[in-house]
Amino acid sequence: MTDKLVAEVQVAEHPAFDEFVATIEALRAPDGCPWDKEQTHKSISGNMVEEAYEAVDAIEADDVAHMREELGDVLLQVVLQSQIAADEGEFTIDEVCRDINAKIVRRHPHVFGDVAAGDANEVLDVWDQIKMAEKEEADAASEAPQGLLDGVPRSFPALKQAQKISRKAASAGFEWESVDDVWQKVDEEIAELKEAYAAAPKSSNGKIDAGADASAAAAVELELGDVLFSLVNVARKMGVQAEEALRATCMKFRTRWAFMEGAAAGQGRRIEDLSSDELEELWAMSKVLEG
Structure with missing residues:
Protein backbone atom coordinates (compact mmCIF):
# COMPACT_ATOMS: atom_id res chain seq x y z
CA MET A 1 0.00 0.00 0.00
CA ARG A 107 5.60 8.54 11.18
CA HIS A 108 2.53 8.97 8.95
CA PRO A 109 0.74 5.64 9.35
CA HIS A 110 -2.53 7.55 8.97
CA VAL A 111 -1.48 8.21 5.36
CA PHE A 112 0.69 5.22 4.49
CA GLY A 113 -0.86 2.68 6.88
CA ASP A 114 -4.06 1.83 8.69
CA VAL A 115 -3.92 4.25 11.65
CA ALA A 116 -6.75 6.79 11.92
CA ALA A 117 -6.15 10.48 12.68
CA GLY A 118 -9.12 12.80 12.39
CA ASP A 119 -7.36 16.17 12.69
CA ALA A 120 -3.97 17.83 13.05
CA ASN A 121 -3.92 17.44 16.85
CA GLU A 122 -4.53 13.70 16.59
CA VAL A 123 -1.72 13.52 14.02
CA LEU A 124 0.65 15.07 16.57
CA ASP A 125 -0.43 12.46 19.13
CA VAL A 126 0.34 9.67 16.64
CA TRP A 127 3.69 11.30 15.84
CA ASP A 128 4.65 11.47 19.53
CA GLN A 129 3.65 7.85 20.12
CA ILE A 130 5.77 6.69 17.20
CA LYS A 131 8.75 8.75 18.35
CA MET A 132 8.43 7.27 21.83
CA ALA A 133 8.37 3.74 20.39
CA GLU A 134 11.41 4.55 18.23
CA LYS A 135 13.28 5.82 21.28
CA GLU A 136 12.46 2.70 23.28
CA GLU A 137 13.71 0.55 20.40
CA ALA A 138 16.91 2.59 20.10
CA ASP A 139 17.49 2.48 23.85
CA ALA A 140 17.10 -1.30 23.88
CA ALA A 141 19.81 -1.59 21.24
CA SER A 142 22.16 0.91 22.88
CA GLU A 143 24.60 0.47 25.72
CA ALA A 144 24.06 4.12 26.68
CA PRO A 145 20.35 4.95 26.29
CA GLN A 146 19.55 8.57 25.47
CA GLY A 147 17.46 10.57 27.93
CA LEU A 148 14.01 11.60 26.77
CA LEU A 149 14.95 15.27 26.66
CA ASP A 150 18.43 14.83 25.19
CA GLY A 151 17.03 15.22 21.69
CA VAL A 152 15.83 18.77 22.38
CA PRO A 153 18.65 21.13 21.29
CA ARG A 154 19.78 23.51 24.02
CA SER A 155 20.43 26.07 21.28
CA PHE A 156 16.69 26.37 20.57
CA PRO A 157 15.02 29.68 21.49
CA ALA A 158 13.75 29.31 25.06
CA LEU A 159 10.03 29.23 24.22
CA LYS A 160 10.49 26.62 21.50
CA GLN A 161 12.76 24.59 23.78
CA ALA A 162 10.20 24.74 26.59
CA GLN A 163 7.38 23.58 24.32
CA LYS A 164 9.46 20.71 22.95
CA ILE A 165 10.49 19.65 26.46
CA SER A 166 6.93 19.75 27.81
CA ARG A 167 5.59 17.91 24.78
CA LYS A 168 8.10 15.11 25.23
CA ALA A 169 7.34 14.89 28.95
CA ALA A 170 3.63 14.75 28.15
CA SER A 171 4.21 11.89 25.70
CA ALA A 172 5.65 9.92 28.62
CA GLY A 173 2.54 10.55 30.71
CA PHE A 174 3.74 13.60 32.68
CA GLU A 175 0.74 15.69 31.75
CA TRP A 176 -2.21 17.71 33.06
CA GLU A 177 -5.69 16.47 32.22
CA SER A 178 -7.05 19.78 30.97
CA VAL A 179 -6.17 23.36 30.07
CA ASP A 180 -7.92 24.49 33.25
CA ASP A 181 -5.45 22.42 35.29
CA VAL A 182 -2.56 24.20 33.61
CA TRP A 183 -4.16 27.59 34.26
CA GLN A 184 -4.29 26.65 37.94
CA LYS A 185 -0.55 25.93 37.77
CA VAL A 186 0.02 29.32 36.12
CA ASP A 187 -1.81 31.03 39.00
CA GLU A 188 0.37 29.14 41.51
CA GLU A 189 3.55 30.15 39.73
CA ILE A 190 2.48 33.81 39.49
CA ALA A 191 1.81 33.85 43.25
CA GLU A 192 5.28 32.40 43.89
CA LEU A 193 6.84 34.99 41.56
CA LYS A 194 5.12 37.84 43.38
CA GLU A 195 6.27 36.43 46.72
CA ALA A 196 9.89 36.14 45.55
CA TYR A 197 9.80 39.66 44.10
CA ALA A 198 8.36 41.10 47.31
CA ALA A 199 11.16 39.50 49.33
CA ALA A 200 13.99 40.69 47.06
CA PRO A 201 15.81 44.01 47.59
CA LYS A 202 14.92 46.56 44.93
CA SER A 203 16.24 49.83 43.59
CA SER A 204 14.12 52.97 43.63
CA ASN A 205 12.86 52.17 40.12
CA GLY A 206 11.49 48.81 41.28
CA LYS A 207 14.13 46.67 39.60
CA ILE A 208 15.78 43.83 41.54
CA ASP A 209 19.05 44.84 43.15
CA ALA A 210 21.19 41.78 42.40
CA GLY A 211 24.19 43.42 44.00
CA ALA A 212 22.43 43.56 47.35
CA ASP A 213 21.23 39.95 47.29
CA ALA A 214 22.26 37.76 44.35
CA SER A 215 20.38 34.71 45.60
CA ALA A 216 17.13 36.66 45.93
CA ALA A 217 17.57 38.01 42.39
CA ALA A 218 18.20 34.49 41.12
CA ALA A 219 15.06 33.29 42.90
CA VAL A 220 12.94 35.91 41.12
CA GLU A 221 14.46 34.94 37.78
CA LEU A 222 13.68 31.27 38.35
CA GLU A 223 10.12 32.00 39.43
CA LEU A 224 9.58 34.13 36.32
CA GLY A 225 10.92 31.24 34.26
CA ASP A 226 8.40 28.94 35.95
CA VAL A 227 5.57 31.31 34.98
CA LEU A 228 6.73 31.39 31.36
CA PHE A 229 7.16 27.62 31.27
CA SER A 230 3.63 27.18 32.62
CA LEU A 231 2.24 29.54 29.97
CA VAL A 232 4.06 27.52 27.31
CA ASN A 233 2.17 24.48 28.59
CA VAL A 234 -1.08 26.43 28.22
CA ALA A 235 -0.11 27.09 24.60
CA ARG A 236 0.72 23.43 24.03
CA LYS A 237 -2.57 22.25 25.52
CA MET A 238 -4.40 24.75 23.30
CA GLY A 239 -2.54 23.56 20.21
CA VAL A 240 -0.70 26.88 19.81
CA GLN A 241 3.04 27.28 19.17
CA ALA A 242 4.30 29.65 21.88
CA GLU A 243 7.38 30.72 19.88
CA GLU A 244 5.33 31.63 16.82
CA ALA A 245 2.70 33.37 18.98
CA LEU A 246 5.29 35.61 20.61
CA ARG A 247 6.99 36.29 17.26
CA ALA A 248 3.61 37.39 15.88
CA THR A 249 3.12 39.72 18.84
CA CYS A 250 6.62 41.16 18.36
CA MET A 251 5.80 41.80 14.70
CA LYS A 252 2.50 43.45 15.68
CA PHE A 253 4.31 45.68 18.17
CA ARG A 254 6.93 46.62 15.54
CA THR A 255 4.16 47.62 13.12
CA ARG A 256 2.34 49.72 15.69
CA TRP A 257 5.56 51.37 16.86
CA ALA A 258 6.54 52.22 13.27
CA PHE A 259 3.16 53.93 12.88
CA MET A 260 3.72 55.88 16.09
CA GLU A 261 7.18 56.99 14.98
CA GLY A 262 5.78 58.06 11.61
CA ALA A 263 2.95 59.97 13.23
CA ALA A 264 5.38 61.75 15.56
CA ALA A 265 7.68 62.60 12.66
CA GLY A 266 4.66 63.99 10.79
CA GLN A 267 4.28 66.45 13.64
CA GLY A 268 7.94 67.37 13.41
CA ARG A 269 8.65 65.70 16.76
CA ARG A 270 10.66 62.77 18.08
CA ILE A 271 8.69 59.97 19.65
CA GLU A 272 10.97 60.19 22.69
CA ASP A 273 9.65 63.73 23.31
CA LEU A 274 5.98 62.76 23.47
CA SER A 275 4.16 62.57 26.78
CA SER A 276 2.71 59.34 28.12
CA ASP A 277 -0.79 60.49 27.18
CA GLU A 278 0.33 61.32 23.63
CA LEU A 279 2.01 57.93 23.29
CA GLU A 280 -1.14 56.18 24.48
CA GLU A 281 -3.21 58.17 21.99
CA LEU A 282 -0.95 57.17 19.09
CA TRP A 283 -0.95 53.56 20.30
CA ALA A 284 -4.76 53.54 20.29
CA MET A 285 -4.75 55.00 16.78
CA SER A 286 -2.37 52.28 15.56
CA LYS A 287 -4.75 49.63 16.88
CA VAL A 288 -7.73 51.22 15.14
CA LEU A 289 -5.87 51.33 11.82
CA GLU A 290 -5.20 47.59 12.07
CA GLY A 291 -8.93 47.04 11.73
Whole structure:
Protein backbone atom coordinates (compact mmCIF):
# COMPACT_ATOMS: atom_id res chain seq x y z
CA MET A 1 0.00 0.00 0.00
CA THR A 2 2.79 2.42 0.90
CA ASP A 3 4.81 1.88 -2.28
CA LYS A 4 1.70 2.16 -4.40
CA LEU A 5 0.60 5.41 -2.76
CA VAL A 6 4.06 6.96 -3.05
CA ALA A 7 4.33 5.88 -6.66
CA GLU A 8 1.02 7.56 -7.42
CA VAL A 9 2.17 10.96 -6.15
CA GLN A 10 5.82 10.89 -7.24
CA VAL A 11 5.20 11.66 -10.91
CA ALA A 12 7.61 14.60 -11.30
CA GLU A 13 11.36 14.32 -11.73
CA HIS A 14 13.70 16.90 -10.21
CA PRO A 15 16.60 17.51 -12.60
CA ALA A 16 17.27 20.94 -11.08
CA PHE A 17 18.02 19.28 -7.73
CA ASP A 18 20.48 16.86 -9.35
CA GLU A 19 22.11 19.77 -11.17
CA PHE A 20 22.46 21.69 -7.93
CA VAL A 21 24.03 18.68 -6.16
CA ALA A 22 26.52 18.41 -9.04
CA THR A 23 27.34 22.12 -8.72
CA ILE A 24 28.16 21.78 -5.01
CA GLU A 25 30.23 18.67 -5.73
CA ALA A 26 32.20 20.67 -8.31
CA LEU A 27 32.83 23.43 -5.77
CA ARG A 28 34.35 20.86 -3.41
CA ALA A 29 36.39 19.14 -6.12
CA PRO A 30 40.24 19.45 -6.13
CA ASP A 31 40.04 22.17 -8.79
CA GLY A 32 36.97 23.80 -7.21
CA CYS A 33 36.51 26.82 -4.96
CA PRO A 34 39.28 27.34 -2.35
CA TRP A 35 36.76 28.56 0.24
CA ASP A 36 34.28 25.71 -0.26
CA LYS A 37 37.06 23.11 -0.15
CA GLU A 38 38.19 24.38 3.28
CA GLN A 39 34.79 24.15 4.95
CA THR A 40 33.94 21.56 7.58
CA HIS A 41 30.71 20.56 9.29
CA LYS A 42 31.49 22.86 12.21
CA SER A 43 32.88 25.80 10.25
CA ILE A 44 29.56 26.43 8.51
CA SER A 45 27.18 25.13 11.19
CA GLY A 46 26.19 28.67 12.17
CA ASN A 47 25.11 29.38 8.59
CA MET A 48 22.35 26.77 8.93
CA VAL A 49 20.76 28.70 11.79
CA GLU A 50 21.14 32.09 10.09
CA GLU A 51 19.62 30.92 6.82
CA ALA A 52 16.72 29.22 8.61
CA TYR A 53 15.88 32.44 10.48
CA GLU A 54 16.06 34.46 7.27
CA ALA A 55 13.69 31.99 5.61
CA VAL A 56 11.27 32.34 8.52
CA ASP A 57 11.41 36.15 8.19
CA ALA A 58 10.45 35.87 4.52
CA ILE A 59 7.63 33.46 5.34
CA GLU A 60 6.22 35.72 8.05
CA ALA A 61 6.44 38.72 5.71
CA ASP A 62 4.50 36.79 3.02
CA ASP A 63 7.33 37.72 0.65
CA VAL A 64 7.09 34.84 -1.81
CA ALA A 65 10.00 35.90 -4.02
CA HIS A 66 12.28 36.35 -1.01
CA MET A 67 10.99 33.08 0.45
CA ARG A 68 12.05 31.24 -2.70
CA GLU A 69 15.54 32.72 -2.42
CA GLU A 70 15.89 31.99 1.30
CA LEU A 71 14.66 28.41 0.95
CA GLY A 72 17.37 27.99 -1.66
CA ASP A 73 19.92 29.20 0.88
CA VAL A 74 18.63 26.66 3.41
CA LEU A 75 18.87 23.93 0.77
CA LEU A 76 22.44 25.04 0.06
CA GLN A 77 23.36 24.33 3.67
CA VAL A 78 21.83 20.83 3.51
CA VAL A 79 23.53 19.92 0.23
CA LEU A 80 26.89 21.44 1.21
CA GLN A 81 26.91 19.65 4.58
CA SER A 82 26.04 16.41 2.77
CA GLN A 83 28.84 16.93 0.25
CA ILE A 84 31.32 17.53 3.06
CA ALA A 85 30.14 14.25 4.58
CA ALA A 86 30.47 12.46 1.24
CA ASP A 87 34.03 13.75 0.87
CA GLU A 88 34.82 12.36 4.32
CA GLY A 89 33.16 9.01 3.55
CA GLU A 90 30.43 9.61 6.16
CA PHE A 91 27.19 9.73 4.14
CA THR A 92 25.72 11.15 0.93
CA ILE A 93 22.81 13.40 0.03
CA ASP A 94 21.00 10.32 -1.30
CA GLU A 95 21.26 8.68 2.12
CA VAL A 96 19.99 11.86 3.77
CA CYS A 97 16.96 11.84 1.46
CA ARG A 98 16.31 8.12 1.92
CA ASP A 99 16.53 8.42 5.71
CA ILE A 100 14.15 11.36 5.99
CA ASN A 101 11.74 9.81 3.50
CA ALA A 102 11.66 6.56 5.47
CA LYS A 103 11.09 8.48 8.71
CA ILE A 104 8.27 10.57 7.27
CA VAL A 105 6.54 7.50 5.86
CA ARG A 106 7.01 5.65 9.16
CA ARG A 107 5.60 8.54 11.18
CA HIS A 108 2.53 8.97 8.95
CA PRO A 109 0.74 5.64 9.35
CA HIS A 110 -2.53 7.55 8.97
CA VAL A 111 -1.48 8.21 5.36
CA PHE A 112 0.69 5.22 4.49
CA GLY A 113 -0.86 2.68 6.88
CA ASP A 114 -4.06 1.83 8.69
CA VAL A 115 -3.92 4.25 11.65
CA ALA A 116 -6.75 6.79 11.92
CA ALA A 117 -6.15 10.48 12.68
CA GLY A 118 -9.12 12.80 12.39
CA ASP A 119 -7.36 16.17 12.69
CA ALA A 120 -3.97 17.83 13.05
CA ASN A 121 -3.92 17.44 16.85
CA GLU A 122 -4.53 13.70 16.59
CA VAL A 123 -1.72 13.52 14.02
CA LEU A 124 0.65 15.07 16.57
CA ASP A 125 -0.43 12.46 19.13
CA VAL A 126 0.34 9.67 16.64
CA TRP A 127 3.69 11.30 15.84
CA ASP A 128 4.65 11.47 19.53
CA GLN A 129 3.65 7.85 20.12
CA ILE A 130 5.77 6.69 17.20
CA LYS A 131 8.75 8.75 18.35
CA MET A 132 8.43 7.27 21.83
CA ALA A 133 8.37 3.74 20.39
CA GLU A 134 11.41 4.55 18.23
CA LYS A 135 13.28 5.82 21.28
CA GLU A 136 12.46 2.70 23.28
CA GLU A 137 13.71 0.55 20.40
CA ALA A 138 16.91 2.59 20.10
CA ASP A 139 17.49 2.48 23.85
CA ALA A 140 17.10 -1.30 23.88
CA ALA A 141 19.81 -1.59 21.24
CA SER A 142 22.16 0.91 22.88
CA GLU A 143 24.60 0.47 25.72
CA ALA A 144 24.06 4.12 26.68
CA PRO A 145 20.35 4.95 26.29
CA GLN A 146 19.55 8.57 25.47
CA GLY A 147 17.46 10.57 27.93
CA LEU A 148 14.01 11.60 26.77
CA LEU A 149 14.95 15.27 26.66
CA ASP A 150 18.43 14.83 25.19
CA GLY A 151 17.03 15.22 21.69
CA VAL A 152 15.83 18.77 22.38
CA PRO A 153 18.65 21.13 21.29
CA ARG A 154 19.78 23.51 24.02
CA SER A 155 20.43 26.07 21.28
CA PHE A 156 16.69 26.37 20.57
CA PRO A 157 15.02 29.68 21.49
CA ALA A 158 13.75 29.31 25.06
CA LEU A 159 10.03 29.23 24.22
CA LYS A 160 10.49 26.62 21.50
CA GLN A 161 12.76 24.59 23.78
CA ALA A 162 10.20 24.74 26.59
CA GLN A 163 7.38 23.58 24.32
CA LYS A 164 9.46 20.71 22.95
CA ILE A 165 10.49 19.65 26.46
CA SER A 166 6.93 19.75 27.81
CA ARG A 167 5.59 17.91 24.78
CA LYS A 168 8.10 15.11 25.23
CA ALA A 169 7.34 14.89 28.95
CA ALA A 170 3.63 14.75 28.15
CA SER A 171 4.21 11.89 25.70
CA ALA A 172 5.65 9.92 28.62
CA GLY A 173 2.54 10.55 30.71
CA PHE A 174 3.74 13.60 32.68
CA GLU A 175 0.74 15.69 31.75
CA TRP A 176 -2.21 17.71 33.06
CA GLU A 177 -5.69 16.47 32.22
CA SER A 178 -7.05 19.78 30.97
CA VAL A 179 -6.17 23.36 30.07
CA ASP A 180 -7.92 24.49 33.25
CA ASP A 181 -5.45 22.42 35.29
CA VAL A 182 -2.56 24.20 33.61
CA TRP A 183 -4.16 27.59 34.26
CA GLN A 184 -4.29 26.65 37.94
CA LYS A 185 -0.55 25.93 37.77
CA VAL A 186 0.02 29.32 36.12
CA ASP A 187 -1.81 31.03 39.00
CA GLU A 188 0.37 29.14 41.51
CA GLU A 189 3.55 30.15 39.73
CA ILE A 190 2.48 33.81 39.49
CA ALA A 191 1.81 33.85 43.25
CA GLU A 192 5.28 32.40 43.89
CA LEU A 193 6.84 34.99 41.56
CA LYS A 194 5.12 37.84 43.38
CA GLU A 195 6.27 36.43 46.72
CA ALA A 196 9.89 36.14 45.55
CA TYR A 197 9.80 39.66 44.10
CA ALA A 198 8.36 41.10 47.31
CA ALA A 199 11.16 39.50 49.33
CA ALA A 200 13.99 40.69 47.06
CA PRO A 201 15.81 44.01 47.59
CA LYS A 202 14.92 46.56 44.93
CA SER A 203 16.24 49.83 43.59
CA SER A 204 14.12 52.97 43.63
CA ASN A 205 12.86 52.17 40.12
CA GLY A 206 11.49 48.81 41.28
CA LYS A 207 14.13 46.67 39.60
CA ILE A 208 15.78 43.83 41.54
CA ASP A 209 19.05 44.84 43.15
CA ALA A 210 21.19 41.78 42.40
CA GLY A 211 24.19 43.42 44.00
CA ALA A 212 22.43 43.56 47.35
CA ASP A 213 21.23 39.95 47.29
CA ALA A 214 22.26 37.76 44.35
CA SER A 215 20.38 34.71 45.60
CA ALA A 216 17.13 36.66 45.93
CA ALA A 217 17.57 38.01 42.39
CA ALA A 218 18.20 34.49 41.12
CA ALA A 219 15.06 33.29 42.90
CA VAL A 220 12.94 35.91 41.12
CA GLU A 221 14.46 34.94 37.78
CA LEU A 222 13.68 31.27 38.35
CA GLU A 223 10.12 32.00 39.43
CA LEU A 224 9.58 34.13 36.32
CA GLY A 225 10.92 31.24 34.26
CA ASP A 226 8.40 28.94 35.95
CA VAL A 227 5.57 31.31 34.98
CA LEU A 228 6.73 31.39 31.36
CA PHE A 229 7.16 27.62 31.27
CA SER A 230 3.63 27.18 32.62
CA LEU A 231 2.24 29.54 29.97
CA VAL A 232 4.06 27.52 27.31
CA ASN A 233 2.17 24.48 28.59
CA VAL A 234 -1.08 26.43 28.22
CA ALA A 235 -0.11 27.09 24.60
CA ARG A 236 0.72 23.43 24.03
CA LYS A 237 -2.57 22.25 25.52
CA MET A 238 -4.40 24.75 23.30
CA GLY A 239 -2.54 23.56 20.21
CA VAL A 240 -0.70 26.88 19.81
CA GLN A 241 3.04 27.28 19.17
CA ALA A 242 4.30 29.65 21.88
CA GLU A 243 7.38 30.72 19.88
CA GLU A 244 5.33 31.63 16.82
CA ALA A 245 2.70 33.37 18.98
CA LEU A 246 5.29 35.61 20.61
CA ARG A 247 6.99 36.29 17.26
CA ALA A 248 3.61 37.39 15.88
CA THR A 249 3.12 39.72 18.84
CA CYS A 250 6.62 41.16 18.36
CA MET A 251 5.80 41.80 14.70
CA LYS A 252 2.50 43.45 15.68
CA PHE A 253 4.31 45.68 18.17
CA ARG A 254 6.93 46.62 15.54
CA THR A 255 4.16 47.62 13.12
CA ARG A 256 2.34 49.72 15.69
CA TRP A 257 5.56 51.37 16.86
CA ALA A 258 6.54 52.22 13.27
CA PHE A 259 3.16 53.93 12.88
CA MET A 260 3.72 55.88 16.09
CA GLU A 261 7.18 56.99 14.98
CA GLY A 262 5.78 58.06 11.61
CA ALA A 263 2.95 59.97 13.23
CA ALA A 264 5.38 61.75 15.56
CA ALA A 265 7.68 62.60 12.66
CA GLY A 266 4.66 63.99 10.79
CA GLN A 267 4.28 66.45 13.64
CA GLY A 268 7.94 67.37 13.41
CA ARG A 269 8.65 65.70 16.76
CA ARG A 270 10.66 62.77 18.08
CA ILE A 271 8.69 59.97 19.65
CA GLU A 272 10.97 60.19 22.69
CA ASP A 273 9.65 63.73 23.31
CA LEU A 274 5.98 62.76 23.47
CA SER A 275 4.16 62.57 26.78
CA SER A 276 2.71 59.34 28.12
CA ASP A 277 -0.79 60.49 27.18
CA GLU A 278 0.33 61.32 23.63
CA LEU A 279 2.01 57.93 23.29
CA GLU A 280 -1.14 56.18 24.48
CA GLU A 281 -3.21 58.17 21.99
CA LEU A 282 -0.95 57.17 19.09
CA TRP A 283 -0.95 53.56 20.30
CA ALA A 284 -4.76 53.54 20.29
CA MET A 285 -4.75 55.00 16.78
CA SER A 286 -2.37 52.28 15.56
CA LYS A 287 -4.75 49.63 16.88
CA VAL A 288 -7.73 51.22 15.14
CA LEU A 289 -5.87 51.33 11.82
CA GLU A 290 -5.20 47.59 12.07
CA GLY A 291 -8.93 47.04 11.73
